[in-house]
Amino acid sequence: xxxxxxxxxxxxxxxxxxxxxxxxxxxxxxxxxxxxxxxxxxxxxxxxxxxxxxxxxxxxxxxxxxxxxxxxxxxxxxxxxxxxxxxxxxxxxxxxxxxxxxxxxxxxxxxxxxxxxxxxxxxxxxxxxxxxxxxxxxxxxxxxxxxxxxxxxxxxxxxxxxxxxxxxxxxxxxxxxxxxxxxxxxxxxxxxxxxxx
Amino acid sequence: xxxxxxxxxxxxxxxxxxxxxxxxxxxxxxxxxxxxxxxxxxxxxxxxxxxxxxxxxxxxxxxxxxxxxxxxxxxxxxxxxxxxxxxxxxxxxxxxxxxxxxxxxxxxxxxxxxxxxxxxxxxxxxxxxxxxxxxxxxxxxxxxxxxxxxxxxxxxxxxxxxxxxxxxxxxxxxxxxxxxxxxxxxxxxxxxxxxxxxxxxxxxxxxxxxxxx
Numbered sequence: 175x176x177x178x179x180x181x182x183x184x185x186x187x188x189x190x191x192x193x194x195x196x197x198x199x200x201x202x203x204x205x206x207x208x209x210x211x212x213x214x215x216x217x218x219x220x221x222x223x224x225x226x227x228x229x230x231x232x233x234x235x236x237x238x239x240x241x242x243x244x245x246x247x248x249x250x251x252x253x254x255x256x257x258x259x260x261x262x263x264x265x266x267x268x269x270x271x272x273x274x275x276x277x278x279x280x281x282x283x284x285x286x287x288x289x290x291x292x293x294x295x296x297x298x299x300x301x302x303x304x305x306x307x308x309x310x311x312x313x314x315x316x317x318x319x320x321x322x323x324x325x326x327x328x329x330x331x332x333x334x335x336x337x338x339x340x341x342x343x344x345x346x347x348x349x350x351x352x353x354x355x356x357x358x359x360x361x362x363x364x365x366x367x368x369x370x371x
Numbered sequence: 372x373x374x375x376x377x378x379x380x381x382x383x384x385x386x387x388x389x390x391x392x393x394x395x396x397x398x399x400x401x402x403x404x405x406x407x408x409x410x411x412x413x414x415x416x417x418x419x420x421x422x423x424x425x426x427x428x429x430x431x432x433x434x435x436x437x438x439x440x441x442x443x444x445x446x447x448x449x450x451x452x453x454x455x456x457x458x459x460x461x462x463x464x465x466x467x468x469x470x471x472x473x474x475x476x477x478x479x480x481x482x483x484x485x486x487x488x489x490x491x492x493x494x495x496x497x498x499x500x501x502x503x504x505x506x507x508x509x510x511x512x513x514x515x516x517x518x519x520x521x522x523x524x525x526x527x528x529x530x531x532x533x534x535x536x537x538x539x540x541x542x543x544x545x546x547x548x549x550x551x552x553x554x555x556x557x558x559x560x561x562x563x564x565x566x567x568x569x570x571x572x573x574x575x576x577x578x579x580x581x582x583x584x
Contacts, residue, residue, distance in 0.1 A: 221579050264571045274578035320554065327550050328543030337538035340550040344530065344580035347554030348561045352571060361562055362463070365470035367554025 226332040243276040244293040258305040321369025427484040434475040438489030526560040530582025
């Protein structure tokens with residue numbers, strides 16, 4: 175692991191800000207449809223309901239999850255220009271989804287009138303030399319993210335907040351299946367998603 | 372499919388309900404502090420308990436969907452219409468459903484409840500599919516496209532069942548198990564969609580998975 179001086183903070187903040195504007199503005203459907211992100215009603219671009227106001231304990235957990243999402247966003251942002259197809263196409267899709275996760279988490283935190291974490295100015299990322307190596311590194315980060323959400327879910331108090339967090343986790347699980355598939359591995363390694371795939 | 376509504380819409384709905392409750396209490400002579408205490412108590416009661424659903428009942432519901440999936444995979448994987456790739460995938464996903472059913476049945480036994488029987492025959496399975504809003508039928512000859520479409524829709528139902536259970540289960544550890552299962556159902560949805568459309572982007576269409584109700 176080496177310190178990657180990515181200088182991504184402004185890029186991330188700009189991307190998140192844009193994403194939040196998109197998600198909160200009337201143009202969301204048009205913007206997402208234009209980006210080819212139609213979900214046929216089964217996977218949504220937004221959650222169907224805002225969870226109840228999180229408690230301070232929940233806010234700490236959500237901020238920790240948000241920090242992990244920022245790290246994944248930085249990793250995808252750094253990797254995409256160097257990835258070969260079809261991994262690159264998938265990674266571009268997943269980056270947009272992680273931005274949506276971060277925007278949603280930040281929204282929940284702000285709903286509790288708390289301060290959402292900001293992205294760091296740099297992240298310690300591994301620097302694989304091959305496209306496969308980069309996809310493996312992304313897979314590891316996705317699995318760590320899933321493990322983090324699984325640890326968080328029993329700790330969160332409002333049931334709706336637990337369910338919405340699981341909604342994000344399930345999307346990360348899809349990322350894992352696709353990344354494993356692109357890497358030539360069995361896409362689903364076990365019957366339960368535990369973050370160790 | 373679950374109806375999507377914006378955050379502002381659902382926020383408005385809550386506020387309207389809350390305002391109505393406040394007016395009723397004030398008209399009844401209760402003070403503001405009592406109102407606040409009641410509101411706090413209401414928020415603390417899990418919705419399932421408010422409806423009288425126990426963890427065992429919630430797990431039994433989720434198990435019912437998993438048993439239906441198990442039956443559907445068992446039936447459709449034997450279809451002569453499937454390509455070798457489809458046969459292999461459905462066999463793999465069928466094995467996952469066996470584990471899901473076993474995991475939920477074990478939790479029901481731990482909770483002291485009887486494990487319900489899954490669908491006994493095609494007719495019962497088709498009735499259950501219709502009850503869950505799945506338009507396809509298991510009876511009769513189906514093309515591969517129809518078989519996979521039915522299973523994709525059923526995976527959405529399974530995701531929705533897990534999502535609902537996670538929100539309502541009183542035992543947080545059971546909620547975590549349901550989340551692990553929901554992640555698996557989402558992966559299965561993705562693999563079936565890839566088989567159907569051969570499109571990586573379409574197979575992970577949105578950032579939030581809620582399934583269907």
